[in-house]
Amino acid sequence: MSRIDAASSTQLRRAVFSSFLGSLIEFYDFLLYATAAALVFNQVFFSDMDPLVGTVASFGTLFAGYLARPLGGILFGHFGDRTGRKKMLVITMATMGIASTLIGVLPTYDQVGAAAPILLIALRIVQGIALGGEWGGAVLLTAEHATSRRGLWASFTNAGAPSGMVVSTGVLALVAAGTTEAQFLAWGWRIPFLFSIALLALGLFVRLKVTETPVFADAAPAESESWPLLEVLKRHPRNLLLSIGIGFGAFVAQSAITVFVVSYAVQSGFERGDVLNALVVSSALAVAGILGYSALSDRIGRRPVMAVGAFGMVVVAFALFPLIDSGSWGLLLLAVVIGQAVIHPMMYGPLAALYSEMFATRTRYTGASLGYQISSTGAGATPLAFAALLAAGASPVVLSAVIAACCLITALCIWGIGETHRSDLTNP
Template sequence: MATTTQLRRAVASSFLGSVIEYYDFLLYATASAIVFNKVFFSSLDPLVGTIASFGTFATGYLARPLGGVLFGHFGDLLGRKRMLVLTMSLMGVASFLIGLLPIYTQVGWLAPAGLVLLRVLQGVAVGGEWGGAVLMSAEHATSRRGLWASFTNAGAPFGMVLSTLALSTTSALMSEQAFLSWGWRVPFLLSLVLLGVGLFVRLKVEETPVFQAERKRTSAPLLDVLRNHPRTLLLAIGVGLAAFVAQSTLTTFLLAYGVQTGIGRQTVLNAVTISSACAVIGIIGWSATSDRFGRRPVVLAGAVLMAAYGFVLFPLVDNGFVVIALVLGQAAIHPMMYGPLAALYSELFRTGSRYTGASLGYQLAGLGAGLAPLLFAQVQRTAGTGAIPFILAAFCVLTVVCTLLLHETSRTSLTGDGDAERGTGQLATPPRAHGAEA
């Protein structure tokens, strides 16, 4: 009974923590598109100000691998729970401080400099959060690991729903002048309330039994991953890359494209909100499916379908079917690639370096989400949108190849030091006694 209670607490903590982290992280994304260019870069030409605003947005993605390595290192040495308390606190405080920042007309260049610094801290926090949250669920689970670990990934689109609603509701309740003056700060200041709720839940979760039982901890988890499992790390990055490229295509680039074609901004935002809410169900559902049929078949099917879907995505938007385009893409197809990653990444690395390896693989793959919109914007500028489906398909082919090179991990035990070898070599065998050699 105690084990079941701790599993439920761990899953609830991981989901809520992910919701809060991505509420803060993605709230910045929305604000960078409609607010920050006007209040932090007001001295620049409007177009240049928008580019500068999106540049600060990108710094968050670039900082995420750093957070994965930093918190992964100490998470593998000191425990998952301690690091998750720190990552949640760091994110909540950084977001709260964004809501207090003076604007450019008040302090000049110090305003955008402070914004960049806090955005980097956000990136470090979310980079450290994901791996620990996944492991808290996966290492507490004794079965259906794909289902329980997926709640961390499901928290991301739910955080997007909350952040979009918070900013759009605040905007709708006041004049544009009031919104630009102080209203935009309200959703950021609410981060402190969410932080209090999240810490209350998270502090009730015990350290994972897998970590507590581990007796062969390495003093340098990053070196262990790079020296003993470089192939595993590279394949992990390749497996997840297409999922992140598709994610940013659907939730960032397509939003801007829809507005360019004449679709109302609110209509596009509503489509993103609806599809994100549906994606929560899709992620959990496909992850549970991967427990039955394996991680590889689900990810492979998703990559193949996404490669094909890219060729109908823009025609759907051009004909006004933006809601259908986003719901099919973000809530039905994309979760097939993205949902099983939580369990899969945790099954690829041994306990002593699992936090570091899973975080680094996931966050390096996540760079695709930060860079793809910039790549696609340049492609659209020079060659139109016709080439974008081919680029998306190429990333999907890379995911297919890397997934095929990985062998099934769903039956891999998370105890013992042979996990990484079994995850990338032969098919997993039934769990062995802790400490047994591969």
């Protein structure tokens, strides 16, 4: 191996590790909030409301972060397409870590009244903007360094999502197990958020060692380089719309299984720790699923893998709530493992490479980020909409039908794209 090849291989390994670790940290912070919103925030920041209404309000603050994600994709995508991927990734990581740490020291509603949920929403929006810029840059850091097996290497960024869920849910479960209910509500829930500052230091140390991607460094400026967003809207409108539809069902299913199910299962009589433990197991297994299905998509294509996942999730949607309503922890575990670790990774794993293959280099950060982050609003809306539907008296069958319909939209959009797994990222 020549020095150039060795250096390239070293940078690829660094890029993959940096993207995985950065994604883990970002999703640790972002999904920690989601789990806390399902279990704690309705009692800490909305304690003056009826419990069910407080849950809806808590999920509303969760949704605010998802609404902010497309803004982050546009903002960081703009500068990432103009000046490079690495600079933006350092900023997004620092922003997320600081916002999450500040959530850990927020006063409660009982202490400062309405100012508490207002501050919570403000920090959640900052989290959303940071994650909106993080994902696209992290995916491109690996995809544009890779010369082969792009699906596998890019999927390490997506593997950071369930890994972050494992760490965040595991830390919450440990704190919940080591404290009483009163202690957990008073101060225990803050510990995982304060832990963010240590993860931030580690992540920045690794990320600063990665070089800019060779694909970006060698690319010629786009015609409208000053405004990558306009270039995407002008030259790639169909790809942008398809990317939104492809991700939408995956995000709705993901949020239903990893966020709403936590609240639903606890309200159905399961112990908080038992639900969190089931989620930790399924999230850990999902990492293997994401990497495995993404590697498979390098061999047979993105479309067949993702289409099977979309249709499979239609079936899972109608089995999910009956299995939970059984009252059996074993069946709860089976439901979330099949949903999150077996079927959902088919839809979600190859998504990273697919999005990077749908846009040109000088608009790729903006295009991939915008498609991914707009579709992710489905994840933010799902717990809020489902909680509201149940509060209005809807049956869980209605919730299953919503998940199934969204996955069929994903399948339709997958059918509408051409196969991309052998495309050249340097092609303008």
